[in-house]
Amino acid sequence: MDEMVSLAAQDDPEPYFDAHIFVCCNRRPDGHKRGSCAAKGSEALRDYMKARVKEAGIPHARVNMAGCLDRCEEGPCLVIYPAGVWYRIETRADVDAVIEQHLAGGGRAEALRLPPERS
Amino acid sequence: MDEMVSLAAQDDPEPYFDAHIFVCCNRRPDGHKRGSCAAKGSEALRDYMKARVKEAGIPHARVNMAGCLDRCEEGPCLVIYPAGVWYRIETRADVDAVIEQHLAGGGRAEALRLPPERS
Numbered sequence: 001m002d003e004m005v006s007l008a009a010q011d012d013p014e015p016y017f018d019a020h021i022f023v024c025c026n027r028r029p030d031g032h033k034r035g036s037c038a039a040k041g042s043e044a045l046r047d048y049m050k051a052r053v054k055e056a057g058i059p060h061a062r063v064n065m066a067g068c069l070d071r072c073e074e075g076p077c078l079v080i081y082p083a084g085v086w087y088r089i090e091t092r093a094d095v096d097a098v099i100e101q102h103l104a105g106g107g108r109a110e111a112l113r114l115p116p117e118r119s
Numbered sequence: 120m121d122e123m124v125s126l127a128a129q130d131d132p133e134p135y136f137d138a139h140i141f142v143c144c145n146r147r148p149d150g151h152k153r154g155s156c157a158a159k160g161s162e163a164l165r166d167y168m169k170a171r172v173k174e175a176g177i178p179h180a181r182v183n184m185a186g187c188l189d190r191c192e193e194g195p196c197l198v199i200y201p202a203g204v205w206y207r208i209e210t211r212a213d214v215d216a217v218i219e220q221h222l223a224g225g226g227r228a229e230a231l232r233l234p235p236e237r238s
Contacts, residue, residue, distance in 0.1 A: 011227070013235030015203045022141065022185060060237070065186040066141060081200035084134045108130070116132030118179070 015082050018060040019103055023049065023078040023089075026068035034072040040090070042076035049078075049095045058103045074114050086114035134201050137179040138222055142168065142197040142208075145187035155187070156194035159209070164195060168214045177222045193233050205233035 023046035027038030043065070050063040071077050071086070079086045080102065087102075087109060089095050094112055101109040142165035146157030162184070169182040190196050190205070198205045199221065206221075206228060208214050213231055220228040 009202070012202060012204060016190075016198075016205060016235065016237060020198070020200070020203075022183070062189060064141070064188065067184040069183065070181060071135075079135075079139070081139070082203045083128070083131060084139075084201045085131060086135060116135065118135060 015060075017062045019058065019062075019083075020081045021049070021053075021061065021063045021078055021103075022066040022069070022081070023063065024067075024069040024071070024075055025065040026072070028072075035075070036068070036072055037075035037077060040076045042089075045076060045089055045092065045095055046078075048092055049089075049099070052095065052099055053103065056099055056104060058099070061103060071114065077114060087112045088114055134179075136181045138177065138181075138202075139200045140168065140172075140180065140182045140197055140222075141185040141188070141200070142182065143186075143188040143190070143194055144184040145191070147191075153191040154194070155191055156196060159195045161195035161208075164208055164211065164214055165197075167211055168197075168208075168218070171214065171218055172222065175218055175223060177218070180222060190233065196233060206231045207233055 023042055024037035025043050025046060026036050028036035046065050053061050053063055069077060074088055076090060077086060077088055085108060087098050089098060097109045097112060101107050142161055143156035144162050144165060145155050147155035165184050172180050172182055188196060193207055195209060196205060196207055204227060206217050208217060216228045216231060220226050
């Protein structure tokens with residue numbers, strides 16, 4: 001099995017998207033105890049991010065909406081793959097920071113990262 | 120910049136989900152020239168996959184719906200991150216194969232993989 005895993009991973013091609021960004025756009029009813037990213041404005045932030053990434057000319061990047069990423073209490077959140085880095089984006093300025101520091105800059109927007117621990 | 124990228128990647132934590140599966144659930148009107156994954160049944164396949172992954176007890180896996188993944192002509196499609204492996208899933212049997220061969224087996228469901236080339 002270990003050999004199978006190793007061979008499989010070794011044979012995987014280059015990423016189809018260098019940065020595939022999923023913004024949680026799940027909406028729960030107002031007053032739900034877990035809250036939801038859409039109730040905290042994620043849909044508009046996703047639209048903003050999609051437009052800004054295009055304007056910035058980030059190559060091979062795609063911004064998608066996604067269903068519930070199960071980090072509701074920490075949202076509005078997004079995850080960037082294949083890196084697997086999670087961010088909380090509350091404002092347009094947060095989105096700009098992720099684009100500038102992570103997508104364009106190649107680093108990490110440290111101040112906005114979600115903690116790595118699984119709940 | 121190279122050093123910055125390297126440091127950033129080095130500091131990234133373990134994946135929050137070992138297998139984060141995004142099933143394209145975009146729907147276009149009937150007759151659209153690109154077609155769409157939802158028009159080819161992806162929504163029901165996503166529901167089926169979510170239930171089967173849970174039943175199979177795959178640890179740290181999550182099945183999400185996603186907006187248009189921009190591989191419409193090749194769909195219904197899904198991508199599994201952080202591996203970055205894409206599959207075409209037309210039937211429940213295809214979903215079962217991805218679960219058994221990739222998620223549970225640790226290999227790749229080769230017969231169902233999408234080509235690596237960017238369009």
